[in-house]
Amino acid sequence: MLWTKYASSGPRIARRLHISSKKISHSKVYLITSAVLTTGLIGSYLSHGYFDDKKNKYELSPSHFVKYRISHKQDIDSSHFLLEVTPLVKQKVNMWSLMTAEHIWSVEIKQPEVMVVRSYTPLPLEFNPTSNETEILKDGDNADGKLSFYIKKYENGEVARWLHRLPKDHVIEIRGPFVDYEFPHLPDELKRSRDCLYMNNFNKGININNENPKYIYQPYDVIMFTAGTGVVTALQLLLTESPFRGNMKIFHTSKNINQLGPLYSILSKLQASNRVQLQIFESDKQTRKEILKNIEKAATRPYPYKGLLPFSNVSGNKFEPILALVCGPESYISSISGNKDGLNQGQVQGLLDAKGWDSQNVYKLS
Ligand SMILES: Cc1cc2nc3c(=O)[nH]c(=O)nc-3n(C[C@H](O)[C@H](O)[C@H](O)COP(=O)(O)OP(=O)(O)OC[C@H]3O[C@@H](n4cnc5c(N)ncnc54)[C@H](O)[C@@H]3O)c2cc1C
Numbered sequence: 558m559l560w561t562k563y564a565s566s567g568p569r570i571a572r573r574l575h576i577s578s579k580k581i582s583h584s585k586v587y588l589i590t591s592a593v594l595t596t597g598l599i600g601s602y603l604s605h606g607y608f609d610d611k612k613n614k615y616e617l618s619p620s621h622f623v624k625y626r627i628s629h630k631q632d633i634d635s636s637h638f639l640l641e642v643t644p645l646v647k648q649k650v651n652m653w654s655l656m657t658a659e660h661i662w663s664v665e666i667k668q669p670e671v672m673v674v675r676s677y678t679p680l681p682l683e684f685n686p687t688s689n690e691t692e693i694l695k696d697g698d699n700a701d702g703k704l705s706f707y708i709k710k711y712e713n714g715e716v717a718r719w720l721h722r723l724p725k726d727h728v729i730e731i732r733g734p735f736v737d738y739e740f741p742h743l744p745d746e747l748k749r750s751r752d753c754l755y756m757n758n759f760n761k762g763i764n765i766n767n768e769n770p771k772y773i774y775q776p777y778d779v780i781m782f783t784a785g786t787g788v789v790t791a792l793q794l795l796l797t798e799s800p801f802r803g804n805m806k807i808f809h810t811s812k813n814i815n816q817l818g819p820l821y822s823i824l825s826k827l828q829a830s831n832r833v834q835l836q837i838f839e840s841d842k843q844t845r846k847e848i849l850k851n852i853e854k855a856a857t858r859p860y861p862y863k864g865l866l867p868f869s870n871v872s873g874n875k876f877e878p879i880l881a882l883v884c885g886p887e888s889y890i891s892s893i894s895g896n897k898d899g900l901n902q903g904q905v906q907g908l909l910d911a912k913g914w915d916s917q918n919v920y921k922l923s
Contacts, residue, residue, distance in 0.1 A: 639819070
């Protein structure tokens, strides 16, 4: 059966931050944006054991739906909630170690009554009923395949409202992963640890400065413009196993910080651990015009991609973004970077155009 997203939906297209296929360590590196059909892309990176597992109908796969039960649901405010789902059959594949921060990925949740699917971006979080806290998964732990989502329910929206109504233990069906953006794979690169983010370590003040490994390649910096639930794309990169290694700045806009619920304290931890520089703009306190003006003032111009230089060449902690990712509602994307044109990216306009960004270094996620 064909499950539709919207009448206009076509094939999902992912974009890669592309580097030359020449030997990485010495290659001249280009920042090229290339569209890749997601299904093809999945084939290219999910090699080896994944496809063996895919034959297993219980393992998460883009080609069939897998059953998950709602294991936790938590209202944040009248229109935002956290949803945690647990697969009926434990997942062998750890999506977090497979995807790492090289991919932004999502899954599709099926609404069987109206025969539609909608995309949602999983986060490596797990609700701990003993502490009543939302915790970050540890390296090597996929919590048997649990997935957590931060979801907004729109007043007349079909799927999120339905999800919100479902009781605990209700079984829903999910397929994926679908890659929405891909960063270059750096062979033999060291993993960045998440130790500084775990509650106990965080309270002990363990931070990036005393757990920084000797990377092989100089990391690249990214600037993210997010609004509403768009913040999940940044969080996925920062919280996944082998998290994003470069400097990241997030300009996040939401009605107020309360809408972020437990995600706000996670973002604060990331900020305190030097994993991200975060600026939040609250539309309860400022007009849209004022917010855009302030974002424009604070936003950086793009820097050229100098190539994957040896890590020893890293000069201080300067923030030199080579890529801008924009994620939020249509009107937000339009103000920051110009309209998307259906499934195509459309021209880069708006605030980013004014700052010298263009289609080579901007990607609009929806
Ligand atoms: C890759 C990707 C990842 C995503 N990740 C997340 C995530 O992690 N969390 C999250 O909350 N969302 C996420 N989304 C958005 C999500 O997929 C849904 O679009 C969202 O939940 C709304 O779906 P819905 O069925 O509830 O609402 P819809 O029925 O799609 O309605 C949404 C809004 O549009 C309006 N609307 C509906 N139909 C029309 C129409 N024909 N004309 C005009 N207006 C209309 C409705 O009134 C409502 O205000 C993601 C989207 C993508 C593409």
